Amino acid sequence: MAFTQFVVNGLLIGALFAAVAVGFALIWGVVDIINLAHGEMVMLGGYTSYWVLTLVTGNAEGSPLLFLVTIPVAILVLFGVGYALQRTLVSRVIGTDIFLTLLVTFGISIAIQQLALQAWSANPRSIQVSFADPSFTVAGLVVPKMKLVAFVGAIVLTAALYLFLQKTRTGRAIRAVSQNPEAAALVGIDVEHTRAVTFGVSSAIAGGVGAFIATILNIQPQMGLIYTLKSFVIVVFGGVGSIPGALVGGLLLGSVEELTAGFISSRWTLAVSFTLLIVLLVVKPQGLFGEGAEQ
Amino acid sequence: MSAESESNSGLLRSLVPPDQVDRLFGVCGAHGWKLLAASAVVGALPPLLGLQQGYYMTVISEMFLFAILALSWDIVGGQTGYPSFGNMAFFGIGAYTTAILIKDFAISFPVAMVVAGLVAVAFAAVIGAVVLRLRGHYFAIATLGVLLAAQQISRNLDITGGASGKILLEVPSGTVFYYLFLGVLVVEMGVVYYLSNTRFGFILNAIRDDEEKATAMGFNTTYYKTAAWMLASLFTGVAGGAYSLFNTFIDPQTAYNGAWNVELIAMALLGGSGTVAGPVIGAFGLHTVIEVVETAFVGWQLVLLGIVVIVTVIGFPEGAVGTLREYASEMEYYKRGGMAATDSGEEVSADE
């Protein structure tokens, strides 16, 4: 019983980590950039939803439906932010030394985080979504409704991204650029634009997840780093550029952390995650499911 | 980068012609050991000339400390081409080793510091065997993982004092640390300079430029990589060992400071990685600016700094030394009309 409950807790939270990580994996796979500012996109998405809701209701509370309406706004805004970042800044260091790309995205991360701190203060904030009955119990397992909504939302976002890449023209262009930018350019794909769209789409998904995180946990200007770090672990679990891999990786990470918290102690959750990261990198650098992970 | 420097260096060109800069490189290359000795003497002078223990001594000692760390990072990062985000793990292990030995086992400071260096090297040997098999982004992430895992473990053990860390209020005077950090720095610069002119240094650079080729040429690259990694950990560990006393306390946040790890990289890169003086210059320059900015822009310093990082990295990706070297080599490029190497009598060439 306890085991199942821990796994349920882990899956519920892991889907959110997964949806953050898919964008991180996509940027890594397509643009070959480790985006250290990815966590900041989660943060900005959370704040977008928070402020839209505040604008509409006067305080950050609302019915589940009203809250869900704010998510497309967060997604749109973050698409713009991601697209602009790639176009103006990140594109300038693509193909250069790995240190430079890391420093640039690190600089972006700091600048965004600190501007957010100046604008919105360090106070943690959360969105209150009102349910008549906040949780239900199935066979002894407690499942909070809002977490279930967030879980479904995260899966939907991930699936939408997957379909977008598989089924649309832009999606195919993104995959083409990821496999061979020169060849893609030869067949008439605007590589710069496509990379910026990749950045935008990845940020948009992260932003949508940020809105869910604002309801079930809370948001703060400095919250981004841990999401970036978890994305590292998940991508290593699932393989670079692999969306199904990142999804399974996220669910796995969530379950491992909650099982650690449940059976050992929550104090060891992060130590276990990071150790697992190293071990997996060494034992299975291509990820548990990916074929896509070369150097 | 070159486009930018060409567009705005007209005035500079007339004031400091590239061939003079090139000559300066040449002079420095010819007298490396003398310059190192002279700089050690100059560095040792301020306390003798009346620099009192206090703020300035602390700041200069920190500059030496960061120079040690940046140069250590560069042995693996710049010379060998392995971007380590986990060097601060050696630092933390060194720091905790002295803190524990001095506080719990009443071992004397010099002994504890030597042990700190050795423990860091032993740790590096074990970790290196594992992570040095990875390259590029994967190596970067794995080393970051090592740093984070070490930090989490220190937070949860009793011997490290958990999240509270260790407090050491009985410490030597600031002058001791000044000379200690200076001494370690000079020794390290000497070692790196010496090695850069040996087979060992060449092989490290060969690994950076093309590891497969280096292996194909019959070098045991694993051996050389691991040796460089352990050398870096030795100096980083000793510096960490001294730092816990210098700082009077050590906790997981300070000891395994990931932000510092990024700083080290920035210092090495912005000074010029793959060189001996670059990381040192980078460390001195950045640390000076820190101290100024810290007092000048209360509240907004981080926003400003994030922006400065972006602008600098995009504008000057080769670092100060690399930018200058490129500038210096422009003249030769025109003179010889081809791919003239920067043959300033210098093997430790900047990253291409």
Added chain:
Amino acid sequence: MTREHDRRQFIKVAGSAGVLGLTGLAGCSGDGGDGGSDGGDGGSDGGSDGSDGGSTGDGGSGESNVLRLGGSMSLSGDNADLGQLYKDAYELTIQRINESGGVEAGDGNTYELEMVLRDDGTDASASKSIYQELIDRENIDYLLGPYSSTVTLPASAVAAQNGKPMVEGGGASPEIFSQGNEWIFGLLPTANKYAKSYIDMCLAQDSAPESIAILAEDGTFSQSTAEGARNKISNTDLELVVDETFPSDTSDLSTNLGKVREQGADILLLCAHQKHNIILANQMESQNVNVDAAMGTVGSLNESFKNEVGPNGDYMYGPSSWAVNANFDDPVFGNTQNFVSAIEENYDYTPDYHSAAAEGVILTFMNAFQQVDELGPTPVRNQIRNSDFSSVYGNVAFDDSGVIDKNMLVYQWQPDPGLQITYPENVAQSDPLYPMPDWSER
């Protein structure tokens, strides 16, 4: 890892600009040591220039009739919001003192107070050099402590090494005061006392609790709080059924709360800061955890906490070393209520104990300046040790280790009147609503 984003690295990175300024040095780049010597020179030269510039403030007492207080505060970084409370209260108090003619010191002169406050970005590794700088470059003799225990600890070591008294209202870890440091004075009851009143209060109820659960963040302060609570519990009949520590970066407490629910703990103690208090309040609801009482140790009494959690925060308890509706005499503001309205007027928020403690810090110095025969770090320190006066914050007197002699009050968010003091009984505004209603009955 949050603190990893401390300011220093950015500053260092920013130094790239400085490096470019030093291009002259770079000529010798690839070639061994000389860069070192040049840089070294640059460092020390820059140093002495700076010291000339820095000394314009002209140090301490005497001719200018100004007494200068200096310190660092978390004006950016994790605790920037709380740091601002200190800064505002410091500034207002000093302004009021100067407006009313300054401090009539025991040496017969009248002095104005002046404050130099630097930003440490909530970074423990920065505070040491900031305090060293204040002492050396600004010639500050009287130090205001920073916020939070981890930042205060190294700062207090600098105070001791330089023999300058430091009074702080923001560091409550017992470790600060257990080092035999004679130069540090703290106005907050130490962390190990934070949960004591809460446990006493619960045990005094009719249906007294039999078991307790502790969830603690893995920071210095929260761990001290938890340790104090465990000691307290061992002297009672309470059974400790859940005792979990979690990393500061954890944002989901579901599994730990699940354990609290499974073990059927009667009361819950969360040793953590505001972020986790918000999560606790919301997840107690969503995880359907019904306890008789729940307290968060830090940040559970702020208005911003209640705004974020709404009705989920009802019935939560929190400790405070000070009550906003208290009435203590104060030589500067007259009494506590005048201080509260002055803060509300000038800064548009209601002060909490951080603000009051900050006021107490300034008054501790003012009081010592007034009592000593001769100004100077050592006589002022000795005088502070003998402090015994009333301020907005309450009576200020220190025990042998330098900690204020004070116990915590317990507040509860009650649905109707709002925040109420519920313990100890002699100052309580209402009885605690104990046990708190189950979630299904709200």
